[in-house]
Amino acid sequence: MKFNFTKVEGSGNDFILIDNRKGNISYLTKRVKRKLCSRKKGVGADGILILEKDYNFPFLMRYYNADGGEAEMCGNGARCAALYVYSKGFVSRKFSFRSKSSTHNVEILKANFVKVELPPCEFKRKIRLKIEGKPSDCFFLKVGVPHIVIFTENIEKIDVLTIGKRVRNLKIFGPQGTNVNFVRKDEKNRLTVRTYERGIETETLSCGTGAAASSAVAYRGKMVNSPVYVIPKSGESIKVFFTETKSKLIPYLLAKTHIVFSGTVEV
Template sequence: MKLSNIPFAKISATGNDFILFDNRTQIFSGRESEYFRTICQRRTGVGADGVILLENSKRADFRMRYFNADGNEAEMCGNGARSVAFWAHYLGIVDEKMCFESQSALHRAEIKENWVRVQMPTPEAWNLNIRIGEEYGWEIGGFVRVGVPHYVLFVDDLEQVDVPTIGHSIRHDSAFVHGTNVDFVQLLSPQKLRLRTYERGVETETLSCGTGAIASAVIAYRKKNIRPPVEVQAPGGILWVDFDRDFKEVFLEGSVTLVFEGKLFIVPERD
């Protein structure tokens, strides 16, 4: 390892927290999986659900690359998208309205103080007939990909669900070739639901999941007649999901908090 001073920001998006690096000068190659995993550790590192690299883009204002807490790169993160949009504006890279790219899509975003609204990928790869988890006695919602895979179950009492244990079991079910995030949903009204999510890559329950909020809302729309805009109550705060009938326009919005800025003094050696 070599010593250096690498500036970073710690941002929380309704409890989903991230370490962000301005990587426009290519400090990181994206192959630093072990390092990202190390700094995401809660007691020995900065502590976060994931790492975000803000990079240059040839077709948008900037590019977002997202790495889960296990160090592996993922296609998308909803709350991460809101966080990087906020940070890009904070750094003066963009105005209140912007367009940025991720692995999964181009995203329009708008910021009003600490409130961020981001356009998300069109839901795809629907499978509402899959029956994983029936043994728990809950109603199956189904599977959908919102940049990343999600499996939704409807429960009567969210507080009674052992999310870490059951989520881990379903997340690794052989039916999901690349694994899946698992969303446990309790409907509260025609436009309101509660959500707890076991996140793939973090490998435990998180306080909030943006793509999970979208997956839960759109599946509830198709199976439970819930209406947009949908208020999603996560343990870390409230998110709002809005979409049109054909899911061509899907938006996620909620608050974002810049927790602190700092410097990391140890970086991995180059290959």
């Protein structure tokens, strides 16, 4: 089977985007998804974005991690999907689309900056974990997908892979596990964030929902104000805004997004 794809990236988080709104692709197995994401044997990416037909919105975005498993949503992927559809002339600068987690309002700004609304933050609980041999208060929440936020001053030297893998698989997070964010509070409204992503099983250059989750914990703890400037491993800043209601804290991501290239692949 041959099909077209587009390589997209946001803040260093890269994806294979497959536009399947016409329904030409019936099914891709986990094995095929893993092969496509392989940087040795495939196109290479952190995950796959598949755009499906939706009767009420321009598209439904489905997201698959590099291990082939589906996740409820992806923040940087949402920005990339929005820019792609806008670049094809199917939508105006402001529109909405749907993912498995929620409906997302989008605005395409100048120079490929994309602003996207994420699902409301669901604060679960504070958890005491041993990090680098010391007890640490960590914060578990959901921003479409689960995240644990761990504050550290040792952000450059912390062993993200070893600690991230251990925390990601702790039984308290259930069989699906969690994404793990290591966060340092810098000057004013700035955070440095490094993320171990479940389903990719390594540190990524950037994680949009991780940036939102980290900012939400800092914002709720009155460490920062909105907007928050998040610096991920890629060094490309992500701006996180919040709107509040009596019962909800809603995050928005704003950052530059790129369409890298298009191609055809046979699987």
